[in-house]
Amino acid sequence: MGPFYRKWKPLILIAIVLVLLLAIFVLPMKAKADATGDRTGSGQDVGEGDLADQVGHNTIAINFIWVFLGAILVFFMQAGFAFVETGFTQERNAAHVMMTNLTIFPVGVLAYFLVGFALMFGGVGPLKTLGGAPVLTSSLQVAKGWSIFGLKGFALSGTGVYDVGIFLFFLFEVVFMDTSATIVTGAMAERWKFKAFLVYGVFMSAILYPVYGHWVWGGGWLSQLGANVNLGHGFLDFAGSSVVHAVGGLCALAGIYVLGPRIGRFDKEGKPRPIPGHNVPMAIVGVMILVFGWFGFNAGSTLSGGDLRLAVIATNTLLAACAGSVFAMFYWWKKFGKPDPSMTANGMLAGLVAITAPCAFVPAWGAIVIGLIAGLVVCWGVLALERWKLDDPVGAVAVHGFCGLWGVVALGLFADGTYGAGSNGVGGAVRGLFFGDAGQFLAQIIGAVTCTVFVLGLSYLFFRLQDRIQGIRVSPQVEVDGVDIHEMGVSAYPSGTQLHLTVPYVESGKESKYTQKAAGER
Numbered sequence: 001m002g003p004f005y006r007k008w009k010p011l012i013l014i015a016i017v018l019v020l021l022l023a024i025f026v027l028p029m030k031a032k033a034d035a036t037g038d039r040t041g042s043g044q045d046v047g048e049g050d051l052a053d054q055v056g057h058n059t060i061a062i063n064f065i066w067v068f069l070g071a072i073l074v075f076f077m078q079a080g081f082a083f084v085e086t087g088f089t090q091e092r093n094a095a096h097v098m099m100t101n102l103t104i105f106p107v108g109v110l111a112y113f114l115v116g117f118a119l120m121f122g123g124v125g126p127l128k129t130l131g132g133a134p135v136l137t138s139s140l141q142v143a144k145g146w147s148i149f150g151l152k153g154f155a156l157s158g159t160g161v162y163d164v165g166i167f168l169f170f171l172f173e174v175v176f177m178d179t180s181a182t183i184v185t186g187a188m189a190e191r192w193k194f195k196a197f198l199v200y201g202v203f204m205s206a207i208l209y210p211v212y213g214h215w216v217w218g219g220g221w222l223s224q225l226g227a228n229v230n231l232g233h234g235f236l237d238f239a240g241s242s243v244v245h246a247v248g249g250l251c252a253l254a255g256i257y258v259l260g261p262r263i264g265r266f267d268k269e270g271k272p273r274p275i276p277g278h279n280v281p282m283a284i285v286g287v288m289i290l291v292f293g294w295f296g297f298n299a300g301s302t303l304s305g306g307d308l309r310l311a312v313i314a315t316n317t318l319l320a321a322c323a324g325s326v327f328a329m330f331y332w333w334k335k336f337g338k339p340d341p342s343m344t345a346n347g348m349l350a351g352l353v354a355i356t357a358p359c360a361f362v363p364a365w366g367a368i369v370i371g372l373i374a375g376l377v378v379c380w381g382v383l384a385l386e387r388w389k390l391d392d393p394v395g396a397v398a399v400h401g402f403c404g405l406w407g408v409v410a411l412g413l414f415a416d417g418t419y420g421a422g423s424n425g426v427g428g429a430v431r432g433l434f435f436g437d438a439g440q441f442l443a444q445i446i447g448a449v450t451c452t453v454f455v456l457g458l459s460y461l462f463f464r465l466q467d468r469i470q471g472i473r474v475s476p477q478v479e480v481d482g483v484d485i486h487e488m489g490v491s492a493y494p495s496g497t498q499l500h501l502t503v504p505y506v507e508s509g510k511e512s513k514y515t516q517k518a519a520g521e522r
Helices: 002-030 051-087 091-121 164-187 194-217 225-229 241-259 280-302 310-336 341-355 364-387 396-414 438-469 476-481 483-488
Strands: 139-143 146-150 496-507 510-521
Touching: 051 091, 051 164, 051 280, 091 146, 091 164, 091 194, 091 483, 146 194, 164 194, 164 241, 164 280, 164 396, 194 241, 194 438, 194 483, 225 438, 241 341, 241 396, 241 438, 280 310, 280 341, 310 341, 310 364, 341 364, 341 396, 364 396, 396 438, 476 483
Parallel strands: none
Antiparallel strands: 139 146, 496 510
16 A cells, blocks of 8 residues: 555545445435424335225224323322322321222222123123224113113123223223222221221222113113103213212212211310311322323213314313312302312312213303302312211312212203214214203203212111121221221321341451341431
């Protein structure tokens, strides 16, 4: 190579570097890179087979993702309920309340898997947005079109049940069941035996919730009031004001009636005495988590990512929550002189509960009115329970029971005829009383009354029988000491601990032991 190479060596190296840079940075741009995403995805990605089949598969896939997203959002609401209920109760019972919120989920899921899902949806028919497999088609009917409960899908087994659409549907519905079941844990907190609570968990998830749920969502007789007796579209509850919230709230009402108030909640003359929650900020954070999860609760109930009505649903959900919170705050402020944080938070939950049934069927102004009235209902409900000498530490009965019933009635008033064509097999969009359909309003009243009578009646019988057989309330001494220590064996907030550690060490070539004492305070 000689002198020529040595003379031109630097330029040759520079040229090689430039060629490498060109290969790295410039050539990929010439290879039709898609930095914006506008050109990604084409007919070549469809693959072999009929184009219509591919489009249909992708449509269902979008629905699957949407429903799965809704399910995990609703599951996260369990953390919100745990925070709300624990924050609104006393420090000495915090671990017990958290434990009931934790264990209601595994107990409820297993009971719903074994029995509840089949009773609720065994006769629901094809799930059109999730593949449409005609599998869940068996139910007990007292007459044609008047179904009482489903008969297929026990333990997710049976012919055709091992289906991706049915499994996803189970996942979505089981978290709704858990929401209803956990409502009761707050109302009956601070004096409820844990063993009795576990039995209740099976009752709620395997019997009470599924049976009423079948009547409304599983093709049962309430849903067919339109097709059978021409009452609008039959009883409607889009996402669960009655099926989830009123069932939980009314069951709680029966439970606290049988259980009795906490020691010290009412004086000898029957006047209420406040028992403040130990951590209001925790409860407020819980409410924020619930609001977040509620978007999955309501908007996810379209069961379709392609149903763009989800935008209306989500917005109505937010508007009603805010209206309920603001009204409850000002009402309490006016009546008692202070804008109580607990009632402001419960007002927000009240608005959410009330809008859950009509969220898909009402305009924005209707959502605000529904939320405002819910804020009033929850305040009146809390005060009414005190007058009746009923003790609900967290306000669950007023929030979920009373406002849940208001929500299904509100649907029968404010549904504006812009959505819901074909619901429950009835043509035409859903209209309430204010928009020309008195039949729909009557169907909603029948559903609300049925919910009240069935849930209150069966729950009262269950708790009364359980109390006689098992006993559902802890002893007065346990209640005064706090159920954490006696029922759980631990305290959520230990005021002081002593830790004795035996630690080997080496000294002068010999191994000996010493005891280290450590004390810690909360």
